Amino acid sequence: MQQGEARPHDHGLPAALYVISGASFAAALSARALDPVLPHVAEDFGVSIATAAGFAAVFAFTFSIIQPIVGAAADLFGKTRLMIGCLALLGLANILGALSTSFSVLFATRILAGIGSGGVFPVALSLTSDLVGPEKRQVAISRTLAGAMTGNLLGASASGLIGDFLGWRGVLAVLGVLVIVASIAVAAGFRGAKVKHPPKTSLSALKAGYRTIFTNPNAYVCYSAVFVEGCCVLGLFPYIASFLFELGQTSLSIAGIVIAGFAVGGLFYTLTVSRLLPWLGMKGMMIAGMTLVASQLVAVAFGPRWEVQALNLIVMGWGFYIAHGCLQVFASELSVEARATALSLHSFFFFMGQTVGPLAYGFGLQHGGKMPTLFVSAAIMVVLGIVCARLLKPRAPADAR
Numbered sequence: 001m002q003q004g005e006a007r008p009h010d011h012g013l014p015a016a017l018y019v020i021s022g023a024s025f026a027a028a029l030s031a032r033a034l035d036p037v038l039p040h041v042a043e044d045f046g047v048s049i050a051t052a053a054g055f056a057a058v059f060a061f062t063f064s065i066i067q068p069i070v071g072a073a074a075d076l077f078g079k080t081r082l083m084i085g086c087l088a089l090l091g092l093a094n095i096l097g098a099l100s101t102s103f104s105v106l107f108a109t110r111i112l113a114g115i116g117s118g119g120v121f122p123v124a125l126s127l128t129s130d131l132v133g134p135e136k137r138q139v140a141i142s143r144t145l146a147g148a149m150t151g152n153l154l155g156a157s158a159s160g161l162i163g164d165f166l167g168w169r170g171v172l173a174v175l176g177v178l179v180i181v182a183s184i185a186v187a188a189g190f191r192g193a194k195v196k197h198p199p200k201t202s203l204s205a206l207k208a209g210y211r212t213i214f215t216n217p218n219a220y221v222c223y224s225a226v227f228v229e230g231c232c233v234l235g236l237f238p239y240i241a242s243f244l245f246e247l248g249q250t251s252l253s254i255a256g257i258v259i260a261g262f263a264v265g266g267l268f269y270t271l272t273v274s275r276l277l278p279w280l281g282m283k284g285m286m287i288a289g290m291t292l293v294a295s296q297l298v299a300v301a302f303g304p305r306w307e308v309q310a311l312n313l314i315v316m317g318w319g320f321y322i323a324h325g326c327l328q329v330f331a332s333e334l335s336v337e338a339r340a341t342a343l344s345l346h347s348f349f350f351f352m353g354q355t356v357g358p359l360a361y362g363f364g365l366q367h368g369g370k371m372p373t374l375f376v377s378a379a380i381m382v383v384l385g386i387v388c389a390r391l392l393k394p395r396a397p398a399d400a401r
Contacts (some may be wrong), residue, residue, distance in 0.1 A: 160256020195374025209338020235357015265317020290385025291318025
């Protein structure tokens with residue numbers, strides 16, 4: 001990877017970022033699509049909420065286990081082509097899910113959706129990192145995150161609204177068509193943007209890239225941290241709608257709005273990161289972000305009104321991305337030649353956390369109760385912020401030239 005090619009517009013952010021952000025937006029539409037409508041899915045198929053929450057777990061698990069393959073494929077065969085194909089697969093999986101006749105068939109389509117989604121976001125981060133230098137990378141990544149957060153926001157809120165009128169099948173059908181249309185638009189956009197691709201790596205270079213990644217001490221901290229984040233924060237989301245049901249708020253639209261608050265907080269992060277970074281620095285951002293998340297987990301544990309919970313999720317999303325954005329930057333600097341692989345591994349551990357999270361929350365809620373479970377998660381997040389701030393240090397990749 002030649003740095004001169006990777007940064008065509010050092011004086012500003014390149015136009016290709018808009019296309020990359022659009023791809024992230026399209027993939028993110030489906031990520032939390034079923035969360036607001038899980039109670040109805042469970043009712044239709046005669047299963048418990050905890051069983052239906054397995055959709056979130058299987059989506060995240062599939063997303064995670066293909067990451068090493070996706071990263072290698074992107075570095076070997078090209079990133080934009082892989083991204084477009086995965087968007088098309090994601091759209092098709094959503095449409096097939098809308099036609100499901102049994103719980104097992106719907107479960108299988110969520111596996112396909114996880115594969116499709118898994119090929120988009122980490123590759124988008126890698127392309128973003130290729131296009132800009134380290135000094136602008138956190139701001140550039142925040143622009144890509146803005147696309148994903150907008151997709152999460154509209155996906156969650158729209159699925160609740162559509163679910164009230166067309167049911168959960170209508171949610172998947174509408175989002176499936178939108179994602180397929182988006183894949184066509186993104187393909188055209190990449191041609192127009194004229195993305196300069198770094199040279200494709202070889203298999204031997206890929207093996208060397210794995211060695212480079214794991215000889216860097218930051219790798220172990222980054223990957224462990226995002227696993228814990230995924231478990232403690234995103235693992236909670238499949239239960240938000242059921243928490244609201246316990247309060248007597250059974251509208252799917254309201255559940256979608258509350259869950260979408262997290263994405264609103266992420267968007268607020270993209271608007272504030274350029275000011276926060278010089279003020280707090282990376283260490284301060286990790287501690288502050290994790291502490292904000294912990295405070296909102298505690299607040300949600302008390303079961304306030306849905307309007308308050310929406311605000312809690314906004315602040316939680318802001319805090320989460322303040323810290324998570326720092327981890328993404330450290331992950332992007334683990335290797336130059338195998339950057340897509342490094343960031344795919346980052347996503348692998350993050351989504352493995354999201355796989356374990358709903359199961360861990362289900363166990364905790366059933367055996368310990370809501371307050372103790374959320375309090376434990378909050379304490380873990382505070383400790384995580386302090387540990388990351390102490391252990392993560394800027395280190396040049398071993399393969400940097």
